[in-house]
Amino acid sequence: MALLAPALPASASPPDDSVIVLKGATSAEGIAAGEGTTFYAGDLALGDIYRGDIHKDKARLFIDVSDFDSQPRAAVGMKADTRNNLLFVAGGGTGKAFVYNTESGEPVADFTLASGFINDVTLTRDGAWFTNSAAGELYFLPVGWHGKLGDVQTLTLQGPAAGLTGPFNLNGIAAADDGRVLIVAHTNGRALYTVDPETGESAKIKGVDVENVDGILVRGRTVWAVQNFSNQISRIRLAEDLSSGEVKEVITSPAFDVPTTIARFDDTLAAVNAQFNQPASPHEVVLVPARS
Numbered sequence: 001m002a003l004l005a006p007a008l009p010a011s012a013s014p015p016d017d018s019v020i021v022l023k024g025a026t027s028a029e030g031i032a033a034g035e036g037t038t039f040y041a042g043d044l045a046l047g048d049i050y051r052g053d054i055h056k057d058k059a060r061l062f063i064d065v066s067d068f069d070s071q072p073r074a075a076v077g078m079k080a081d082t083r084n085n086l087l088f089v090a091g092g093g094t095g096k097a098f099v100y101n102t103e104s105g106e107p108v109a110d111f112t113l114a115s116g117f118i119n120d121v122t123l124t125r126d127g128a129w130f131t132n133s134a135a136g137e138l139y140f141l142p143v144g145w146h147g148k149l150g151d152v153q154t155l156t157l158q159g160p161a162a163g164l165t166g167p168f169n170l171n172g173i174a175a176a177d178d179g180r181v182l183i184v185a186h187t188n189g190r191a192l193y194t195v196d197p198e199t200g201e202s203a204k205i206k207g208v209d210v211e212n213v214d215g216i217l218v219r220g221r222t223v224w225a226v227q228n229f230s231n232q233i234s235r236i237r238l239a240e241d242l243s244s245g246e247v248k249e250v251i252t253s254p255a256f257d258v259p260t261t262i263a264r265f266d267d268t269l270a271a272v273n274a275q276f277n278q279p280a281s282p283h284e285v286v287l288v289p290a291r292s
Helices: none
Strands: 010-012 017-022 032-035 036-043 049-053 058-063 078-082 086-090 096-101 107-112 117-122 127-132 137-142 151-156 171-174 179-187 191-195 201-203 213-219 224-226 232-238 243-252 259-265 269-273 284-289
Touching: 017 049, 032 078, 032 259, 032 269, 036 058, 036 078, 049 078, 058 096, 086 127, 086 191, 096 117, 171 224, 179 213, 191 213, 224 259
Parallel strands: 010 243, 017 058, 117 171, 171 213, 213 259
Antiparallel strands: 017 284, 032 036, 036 049, 049 058, 078 086, 086 096, 096 107, 117 127, 127 137, 137 151, 171 179, 179 191, 191 201, 213 224, 224 232, 232 243, 259 269, 269 284
16 A cells, blocks of 8 residues: 555745734634635634735724624634625534624624534535534525525535544535535544535545645635644645545645635635644734645
C-alpha cells in the first residue's frame, strides 16, 4: 500500500498576505461572502456579526445581538443569500439556525434544529442545509420565492458520514452539481463524504485524508478544505463522479492562527482565524490566493 501513497503536494505560502482585524470580536469562527467584495464574519461566543470588505483593512460590527436578544447567541458557519438579502448562521450549542437581513441587520427568524452543535451551513437553489457535529443528521430549511422561509426538515444520514466517532464529527458542508450532491467534512474521521440530499446515503471520497478538517468550499470539481489546528487549507481536485479526490496544493500563511472557515472572492480566499486554545489576541480574517 505504501507504493500507492500519493506524493505530497507543493506548499504555497504567499509573502503578501493581507490581514483584516475584527475589531472588538471576543471570538470568531464563521465567514461568508456577500455582495461584491463584502464579507460577514461572526463572533462565535456572542453571535454578533461583523461586516467588512476584502479591499479594506478593517471590519465593523454590523449586528449586535444585545440590541434585540437579552441572551448571547452563537455564530459558527454562515452563508449569505445575496438574492434575498439573507444571512444564514449556524447556532452551535444553541441548537438553532439564525437568519438575518443583510441590508438592515435585523433578525428575520430563528429555528430550533436539534440538540448538539449546529456547525455549518450551505445554500442550494432551494434552501439552506445545516450540519450537527453531535448527530448523523442534516437539517434543511426551505427558502422560497422572495426569501420566504419554510419548515425545517431533518435528513437522517446513512453510511459512513453518519458515524459518531469523536466530539466533532460532521463539520463543514458544501453543495456540488447544482445542489444534487452535498459534500460534508467529518473532523474526527479526517474525511470528506458525498451525501444524497434525497435519501441521506453517503460515501467516502477516496484518496483524501484531511486532518483537522473544518469548513469547506466547493466550486466545480475543486474543494478547498480548511484544516484548523494544522493551519492550512488543502486544495483538492475531485474526480468527475466525485468518488475520489487528490490534494493538489496546501495553502499556508504565517498569519494563520487556527483558521476555521473560508469565503471565496474570485482568486482570493478569506479565512477567519478562530485561535482556539490560543492566547487572546485580535481575531482576524486572512486573505490568501485561491489558486484554482
